[in-house]
Amino acid sequence: MRPEEICDLRTALELLASTPGELVRTRVPVDPHAGLAAVYRRVGAGVPVKPPAPAGPAMLFENVKGYRIPVVAGVLGTRRRTALLLGAEPERVAFALLDALEHPVAPVAAETDPPCQEVVHRAPLDLRTLVPAPTNTRLDAGPYITMGLLRARDPDTGEADVTIHRLCVQGPDRLSVYFAPGRHIDVFRAKAEARGQALPLSISIGMDPAIYVAACFEPPATPLGFDELAVAGGLRRRPVRLARCVTQPVEAVADAEIVIEGEILPGERIREDVQTNTGYSMPEFPGYMGVAQPELPVIRVTAVTHRRDPVLQTIVGPGLEHTNLAGIPTEASILQMAERSMPGRVRNVYCHPAGGGKYLAIVQFRKAEPRDEGRQRQAALAAFAAFPELKHVILVDDDVDLFNTDEVLWAMTTRYQGDASTVFIPGVRCHPLDPSQSPAFSPSIRAPGISCKTIFDCTVPWAMRDAFRRAEFDDADPRQFLPEGL
Numbered sequence: 001m002r003p004e005e006i007c008d009l010r011t012a013l014e015l016l017a018s019t020p021g022e023l024v025r026t027r028v029p030v031d032p033h034a035g036l037a038a039v040y041r042r043v044g045a046g047v048p049v050k051p052p053a054p055a056g057p058a059m060l061f062e063n064v065k066g067y068r069i070p071v072v073a074g075v076l077g078t079r080r081r082t083a084l085l086l087g088a089e090p091e092r093v094a095f096a097l098l099d100a101l102e103h104p105v106a107p108v109a110a111e112t113d114p115p116c117q118e119v120v121h122r123a124p125l126d127l128r129t130l131v132p133a134p135t136n137t138r139l140d141a142g143p144y145i146t147m148g149l150l151r152a153r154d155p156d157t158g159e160a161d162v163t164i165h166r167l168c169v170q171g172p173d174r175l176s177v178y179f180a181p182g183r184h185i186d187v188f189r190a191k192a193e194a195r196g197q198a199l200p201l202s203i204s205i206g207m208d209p210a211i212y213v214a215a216c217f218e219p220p221a222t223p224l225g226f227d228e229l230a231v232a233g234g235l236r237r238r239p240v241r242l243a244r245c246v247t248q249p250v251e252a253v254a255d256a257e258i259v260i261e262g263e264i265l266p267g268e269r270i271r272e273d274v275q276t277n278t279g280y281s282m283p284e285f286p287g288y289m290g291v292a293q294p295e296l297p298v299i300r301v302t303a304v305t306h307r308r309d310p311v312l313q314t315i316v317g318p319g320l321e322h323t324n325l326a327g328i329p330t331e332a333s334i335l336q337m338a339e340r341s342m343p344g345r346v347r348n349v350y351c352h353p354a355g356g357g358k359y360l361a362i363v364q365f366r367k368a369e370p371r372d373e374g375r376q377r378q379a380a381l382a383a384f385a386a387f388p389e390l391k392h393v394i395l396v397d398d399d400v401d402l403f404n405t406d407e408v409l410w411a412m413t414t415r416y417q418g419d420a421s422t423v424f425i426p427g428v429r430c431h432p433l434d435p436s437q438s439p440a441f442s443p444s445i446r447a448p449g450i451s452c453k454t455i456f457d458c459t460v461p462w463a464m465r466d467a468f469r470r471a472e473f474d475d476a477d478p479r480q481f482l483p484e485g486l
């Protein structure tokens with residue numbers, strides 16, 4: 001099994017199963033209500049889930065109490081595993097994604113009999129018994145479909161978009177959907193609603209990891225009207241296959257494990273925690289409980305289709321899996337913007353788990369000549385332009401390993417002076433799920449989701465570079481001194 005042979009979730013799991021330490025299976029019965037996520041948290045969720053939450057393997061729960069369908073969590077739960085599945089080195093996976101972004105391959109219609117429609121359930125149906133959607137914590141508003149890829153079309157132009165959104169099971173054939181501000185499918189929804197029309201959509205669950213990662217690109221890298229499935233096609237150098245839905249005029253991913261078909265109802269809203277009244281939604285990517293939204297759009301489900309013996313794919317909310325999903329496309333977006341404005345200067349970018357892949361980017365900059373002094377801060381501004389939800393940029397030189405937090409903090413300790421090396425850009429729209437981005441935190445913040453973007457410039461001033469040479473050791477090949485296999 002090789003990465004380029006991956007075409008769906010099953011082949012991805014096959015590759016992981018053949019790689020030591022990347023996938024564990026269990027037949028021990030697990031409760032989807034707060035049980036499955038509790039176990040995976042201790043196995044592989046990672047930062048910023050409250051410790052103990054180590055990084056670890058993906059996990060296939062084959063016996064989910066009350067259901068026939070197994071659930072897999074953590075498929076993209078480490079950077080190494082994500083890179084393996086995408087056929088790249090962990091330090092270079094964003095470059096592979098950037099190449100795909102610049103060489104997209106449009107999706108195609110599958111011939112007859114798409115796998116995702118091997119089994120068809122039409123209304124009346126009950127999502128609550130069909131789909132083992134986990135409830136991640138006891139405070140959650142209900143069971144959530146967390147790895148559902150929505151696909152819909154612009155009612156004006158017909159252009160398609162795919163995005164992952166949190167979906168709460170609110171009844172036998174009802175889901176609520178939360179759109180962070182500005183999301184493209186929400187733009188389509190608003191256009192349809194203004195005409196009094198429903199928005200047809202599909203929700204594809206359990207797919208080739210390339211599709212999930214590509215779908216997490218946001219504007220300006222993928223502007224409104226850009227079908228992110230074409231980036232997945234670029235990554236695999238073969239088009240994603242689409243299937244016409246059986247009850248809606250829209251397509252789904254033909255090789256998905258499970259597809260939910262439905263429509264967003266015009267003029268209808270639901271309180272997200274109407275079933276529990278807890279005030280919370282589910283654990284969100286910054287590591288805190290999401291606040292239940294007072295008025296969310298409602299999806300009426302018209303069919304559930306799936307492959308024979310399907311697997312439901314899930315993410316527990318925050319953790320390394322979210323960081324990889326959101327962060328690697330963000331790295332590619334920043335690399336693209338920086339490369340266009342200052343070729344060769346930004347050597348690499350790492351969207352650190354502390355920010356869930358969205359809030360914190362470490363940018364490695366190479367100063368090659370005197371007039372590069374100051375351009376590192378220009379690179380940070382380019383990063384903010386490339387990804388509007390970014391909050392902090394840490395700039396480091398190219399002799400610092402940006403993937404090693406100890407190295408980055410060393411640079412912040414010995415190559416940084418708080419008053420001279422910090423740049424504040426207050427009052428900028430950022431992201432509402434960070435609780436510090438709130439007027440209650442500071443009078444400088446006018447509305448939730450506004451923030452002080454900050455550049456931490458931990459690069460050596462060009463004129464002082466001789467004072468900052470790292471101690472030079474001889475290079476040696478240590479293998480002959482070490483036991484076999486170390």
Ligand SMILES: [Mn+2]
Pocket residue numbers: 161162184217218219222223224225226228
């Ligand atoms: Mn989009």
